Every structure is written in C-alpha cells, then in structure tokens.
Amino acid sequence: MLVIDIRKTLKLNSEVEASLFPSGLQTFPAPAKLNLFLHVVGRRADGYHLLQTTFRFIDFSDRLAFTVRSDGIIKVMNPLSDLPEVDNLCTRAAKLLRDRSGKTLGVEIYLHKQIPMGGGLGGGSSDAATTLIVLNRLWGINWDRARLMMLGLELGADVPVFIYGENAFAEGVGEKLTQLALPPAWYVVLTPPVHILTADIFACKELTRNTIPIKISAFSMGAGHNDLEPVAARMQPIVGDWLQWLKQQPGTSKVGMSGSGACLFAEFPEASSALKVFERIPVDMCGFMAKGLAEHPLLHF
Ligand SMILES: C[C@](O)(CO)[C@H](O)COP(=O)(O)OP(=O)(O)OC[C@H]1O[C@@H](n2ccc(N)nc2=O)[C@H](O)[C@@H]1O
C-alpha cells in the first residue's frame, strides 16, 4: 500500500490496526474507488440518473472482520458515531443476504473505517460489498457474483462494481459494467472537510443531465469530465479552490472530482511525480496518496 504515513494522511499504522480486531481473526479489505469521469446522460422514470463513468479501485481501504454466530443476530461491534447501527451498510447488507438466502446464521462485524464518509470514494458501498462477498462464503451460501451484484444494487448504485471486482466502464445507474484494463497509475487524493449528500447534488436544478453519451474508446483517448463537479463547487466553494490547486501541479495526466464529491484526485503515470505533489500539499489542505489497483483484492475470494 503506497500511502505515506505523515501528518496529512488518514492511514492507520499497522499496530493500531491490529488492536482494532480480535487477535487471530482474518481481516478483509474494502477498497475505495475513484470515478475517473462521470457524465450524466439522462434520467430514469423513477428519478435516478443515467450515468457513464469509469470506476478505478485504489489501494486505500476500510478493513472488516467477521465472526459467525449461530443465533441469527447481526451486530456491528464498533458502530460508527452519528450513524445508527441499523443504517450501517454492513448491517443492512448482512440482513439482506440472511433474509434472501433463508440462512438462520448471524455475525459479529468489526469495521475499521479509513475511507472518508460521504466523500465520493464509495466507502459505504465497498463495506457493503465486502460484507456480501465474505458472508456469502462464511454462511455457505455460495451464490455467484452476478446474483450478489443484483442484491447489492438494492443497497446502492455503487455496490455492484465492488462485487464485480474489475475496474470498469459503467452505464445505467452504474450497474451495466464493462471490464477496463487501466494502466498503472498513482493518485493524490484531496479530502476537503465538507460533506455533500449524493441525493442533494443529483436533485440540483443546475445539474447538466444531457451530456452526449461517449464510447469506451473515447474515454481511453482521455475524454471525460464530471458533470457533478460544477454543482459541488457551487455548493461548497472549497471544492473549486482545492481543484484549482491540483490543476496547477506538474506531471498529472488527469484531475477531477470523484463521484458526488467532495474528494478530488490528480492522476500520475509515475509514483515519483505523485509523491512530489503529495509532499507539496499545503498545511491547510489534507489528503493521501494511493496506487491504482489492477483489480479488487477480493476478486478471487
Ligand atoms: C455518484 C456515484 O457515486 C457515482 O459512482 C453513484 O452514482 C452514487 O451511488 P450511491 O452513493 O450508491 O447512491 P445511492 O445511495 O444509490 O443514491 C443516493 C441518492 O442519489 C440519487 N441518485 C443516485 C444515483 C443515481 N445514478 N442517480 C440519482 O439520482 C437518488 O436520489 C438516490 O436516492
């Protein structure tokens, strides 16, 4: 994992991480994603927006561990502050899988968050996907990925890609996925200390909803922007300011906002150029550096 452990990063050191889980318990990653571009190309009858986007997994993850219970009880052992346990996407994913599969087993879930919440990095969706992938095995359900993805879609539009497991070009609301082989890349991700609700940004009157659809090949040639970005910058000016800073940095092949924000990224083909920019982040900004993954770490679990 290429995250530099200094003042500005959100990375836990491994000793702290070990103390968060009961000893001997296997832990599982739930990586963050970046939307390398995001076009809003239409709207469904139910109000959901039709998108085109590219999902890239990065080596910056939450971690989870699970202990199966025989009594059917599902419990998050270290609940997130400000989030009722019933609303935690891990709890919701486990309950959905238990109820739909007809299993009567339960589970204790240990969750360590590292991915900023509500930042456009898909942390909650990734936690849900890792819960579904792992419990599918631990509870002996053994559904195939396609079936798990359909279940995941009920929890959120971003859940299916984390179960799919490949970097992907996505259409529909994010559930029509085409595998993409992306070149190695390193990212400086800035994490502005503001929250923008996904629902609020999609509800905004000024949002462009009719971007002309592109072909995958156009994205490979470098096309693509994020239609949600100007709306987010209007709601939270810090987004535009920090984006400007990233755009001024040398050596980057792409700069943008991920998902519904507010996290921002700059992509670099070389780790050394990313590191140079990471080290220049001013003291009043925060962020981390991570490597783009070739695939989800649980793809073959
Ligand atoms: C912006 C992205 O992060 C791009 O990857 C996703 O499309 C958002 O996915 P997500 O966080 O899983 O979002 P959801 O929990 O499914 O949706 C939250 C709310 O955002 C709005 N929403 C979401 C996705 C979408 N394609 N159109 C929408 O209009 C809906 O009002 C929905 O109630």
Ligand SMILES: Nc1ncnc2c1ncn2[C@@H]1O[C@H](COP(=O)(O)OP(=O)(O)OP(=O)(O)O)[C@@H](O)[C@H]1O
């Ligand atoms: N395990 C979880 N981790 C993070 N958020 C969770 C979790 N469970 C439920 N949530 C809720 O889901 C909301 C969105 O979380 P998440 O961190 O996935 O946002 P996001 O990165 O903006 O997502 P996206 O990119 O999919 O829009 C949070 O604000 C929180 O209320």
